[in-house]
Amino acid sequence: MTDERLRELYQRVMARRAAQGGDYPVSPEEMVQVLEGRMGESERQRVLLAIMSDPRSRQEFDLLRAVVAGAERQSSGRPAQATRWLSLAAGLVLFVGAGLAFRVWMRRSTVEPFRAGSESLEVQLLSPAPGMGRAAGLRFVWRSVPRALRYDLNLVTAGGRLIYTATLTDTAATVPDSVRVEPNADLRWWVEATTTDGRQTRSALRPLTINP
Amino acid sequence: MANNPSLPDSLSIELEAQLGRYASRVRAAAARYRLAGAEVEEVIQEVRIRLWQALKDGGNVTQAPASYVYRTAVSAAIDLIRRRRARREVDLNPDGPSVEHVDRAARPGDVAAEENELADIVNQEIATLPKDRALAVRLHLTGYPREEIASLLGWSEARTRHLIYRGLEQLRTRLTARGIGLSR
Numbered sequence: 001m002t003d004e005r006l007r008e009l010y011q012r013v014m015a016r017r018a019a020q021g022g023d024y025p026v027s028p029e030e031m032v033q034v035l036e037g038r039m040g041e042s043e044r045q046r047v048l049l050a051i052m053s054d055p056r057s058r059q060e061f062d063l064l065r066a067v068v069a070g071a072e073r074q075s076s077g078r079p080a081q082a083t084r085w086l087s088l089a090a091g092l093v094l095f096v097g098a099g100l101a102f103r104v105w106m107r108r109s110t111v112e113p114f115r116a117g118s119e120s121l122e123v124q125l126l127s128p129a130p131g132m133g134r135a136a137g138l139r140f141v142w143r144s145v146p147r148a149l150r151y152d153l154n155l156v157t158a159g160g161r162l163i164y165t166a167t168l169t170d171t172a173a174t175v176p177d178s179v180r181v182e183p184n185a186d187l188r189w190w191v192e193a194t195t196t197d198g199r200q201t202r203s204a205l206r207p208l209t210i211n212p
Numbered sequence: 213m214a215n216n217p218s219l220p221d222s223l224s225i226e227l228e229a230q231l232g233r234y235a236s237r238v239r240a241a242a243a244r245y246r247l248a249g250a251e252v253e254e255v256i257q258e259v260r261i262r263l264w265q266a267l268k269d270g271g272n273v274t275q276a277p278a279s280y281v282y283r284t285a286v287s288a289a290i291d292l293i294r295r296r297r298a299r300r301e302v303d304l305n306p307d308g309p310s311v312e313h314v315d316r317a318a319r320p321g322d323v324a325a326e327e328n329e330l331a332d333i334v335n336q337e338i339a340t341l342p343k344d345r346a347l348a349v350r351l352h353l354t355g356y357p358r359e360e361i362a363s364l365l366g367w368s369e370a371r372t373r374h375l376i377y378r379g380l381e382q383l384r385t386r387l388t389a390r391g392i393g394l395s396r
Contacts (some may be wrong), residue, residue: 009334011353063289064293
């Protein structure tokens with residue numbers, strides 16, 4: 001069977017699957033993490049496999065691919081490339097034993113906006129810890145970010161459906177009782193900070209399962 | 213650097229230039245990926261609105277304009293996707309045609325049914341491949357270029373080529389074992 005024939009059959013099954021609907025296997029944030037190289041290999045494979053098995057997710061992924069591709073040439077490297085570059089640089093510095101000088105130099109090199117400069121401002125999530133939480137009085141807390149103008153809290157299902165979102169100046173938020181959170185729901189939450197100089201930085205995505 | 217928050221309908225020159233360059237690159241990428249132009253334009257328009265808003269609110273977005281434009285675009289695209297997902301959920305009409313109904317209507321006869329069955333078998337067999345081969349094969353059959361598969365997965369060009377080749381070979385062997393051979 002030729003590649004073309006396999007491709008034709010594969011696209012046929014994907015087209016039928018697209019019509020079936022159902023929950024989304026991957027959130028758009030996870031897609032961006034894959035595209036920006038901010039995900040470990042095993043997790044990246046899992047997420048990509050889920051995207052490729054769901055044609056609706058693949059269409060979304062392609063849109064994000066284009067959006068991320070637009071940044072590639074203005075930046076000298078995406079985070080994954082930056083990580084490799086930093087590893088190489090770190091090894092070199094260890095080799096010559098110039099750790100202190102390297103740290104100073106590193107700090108200067110983090111001006112580039114898509115690299116460690118934005119990571120150093122990453123929002124640190126405090127609670128709830130990864131794992132189980134209770135639906136009643138569900139409260140989220142995170143560490144403040146220097147010069148933060150506002151924080152956007154987002155709570156979504158593992159499939160990416162938005163459960164709750166809030167824009168705050170505080171570093172904590174309690175989900176109102178009016179927001180219905182299903183028992184055993186597999187959720188993800190994160191916080192995005194916008195600083196007074198216009199930068200936006202996100203926390204890592206944190207899993208949360210609601211106790212029955 | 214020009215930055216006039218009192219004129220919300222006018223971006224700073226630097227921001228406008230950054231947005232223009234960024235939009236060109238995104239449009240070029242979208243054309244390569246055969247995306248509908250409308251959704252890309254929707255994202256770019258949303259970025260423009262958010263930049264106006266940020267300038268109006270007094271945010272000093274011109275300090276790192278390239279980064280700001282990019283981050284705003286990612287955020288706008290994520291929001292667009294989320295809105296669409298929400299709309300699709302709302303649009304799910306219980307009185308509408310069921311998947312079974314649609315499927316049956318689409319079949320002109322036994323040929324289509326047979327093709328569907330064959331396509332399902334191909335999909336099932338891909339799912340039984342080792343994870344990395346299955347992923348390489350799915351990306352390949354979806355139409356992703358080899359270089360991009362390598363880039364997405366952080367694999368070398370040689371490893372990517374090997375996994376696609378081995379994956380397709382294994383898939384064909386399994387299909388042949390099920391009686392689906394070269395003639396189809």
